[in-house]
Amino acid sequence: MRKRYWATLALALLHGPAFAQESNVVGQGFYGGPVLGVDGFAGDDTDEGQTGVVYGGVIGYDVTIGGAVLGVETEFTDSSVGESEDGFLIPGDSLRLGIGADLYLGARAGLRVGTSGLIYLKGGYTNLDLDADYRDPSGFEINATRDFDGYRLGAGAEFALARNLIARVEYRYSNYDGGDRNDPFADLEIERHQGVAGLLFRF
Template identity: 30%
Template sequence: MKKLAFAAIAAAAMMGQAQAADLGVRRVAVPAAIAAPVFNWTGFYAGLNVGVGIANTNFSVLAPGFPGSGSGLVGGAQIGYNHQINNFVIGVEGDLGYFGVSRSAVVGGATVNWKTTWDASLRARAGVAIDRTLLYVTGGVAFADLTLRQTPAGGATVSGSQTRVGWTLGAGIEHALTQNWTVRAEYLYANYGSKIIRSNNGGVTDPVSLQEHKVRIGVNYLFSTGPSAVVARY
């Protein structure tokens, strides 16, 4: 009887240890994937820009001693639309702004002045998006004004102005600070060819060339950044 009782107690103890061992195993939670939204450039946007512009003409060749180049402040606004396909971004943008370059000199006793006051463009954009950073090139049609004024000593002022149409090319980089706000830096070159300027007294000049360079920074507000992709990050 003692042997049977001892065997029963030993069996019960072994079963208790087995159950305790089972209860002691802790389940380890599997870390869940964290879904992080990837920035998407698709959508309409609008913004402002400011920078420095350089205008080049051939006035120094047409009238020796007369300045043919000048620099000044540029600034304005832009509006556009982007569409992203995988990492590629295409779009269209239009801008209009102030282009403040003016030069003057005394030539042959007369005070001569030329200036540009505004420019605009309608351009296509294409680039590669690296998440929140966009590298792009741009090009299209450009518009600008050019005015020539001459005041002879003791005489009446003669002036002529025209709106030029040309082409423009450039490149830039844009970065999204938030889901809706971006900053950018870009360079644009515009060429308006050579054309005569007709004055208010019926006179004409030799063909006058005009090219522009702009380096500017800007800020944009994206009204919609489109459907955001989701990437699982662990």
């Protein structure tokens, strides 16, 4: 009788951690949360790039097939990257160029590492807004926004902190061009290198 009692207790203790690990499995269902990181921006005709902060949010959906994870996600971000120049055309005027909204839509594929980890690759379409603001000494002001289509490639890793809480680190490269050959920006190529971290909630 005593042996059966201790055997039952041992099985219960051993089963507990296994159950807890299963509750932290990554790579299944809807998720979303904020992302924050470093944004490196450069045009093909610039000697030096600009660095700032990228921030926003991501939502997505994953399915698990064996040890693989396949998913789709969309992300919306903004950036602090920008540059100002005084005396651009005449004394007393100013011009500011800045990174605006960035919309990403893509897919990812990854491999589970244990029950709490995931490594993945991603890729998809991205659309970037560039904002320009010109002011002259008389108070005259012109605001303009130009959007650029491009692609994004990236790689990252995730780790389940709790059943519905995931930490993410990711590197991604984005490339944009001017598009149509008749467009005055057709020869302009823009590159971005970003390293971001996210705290995601799985639903």
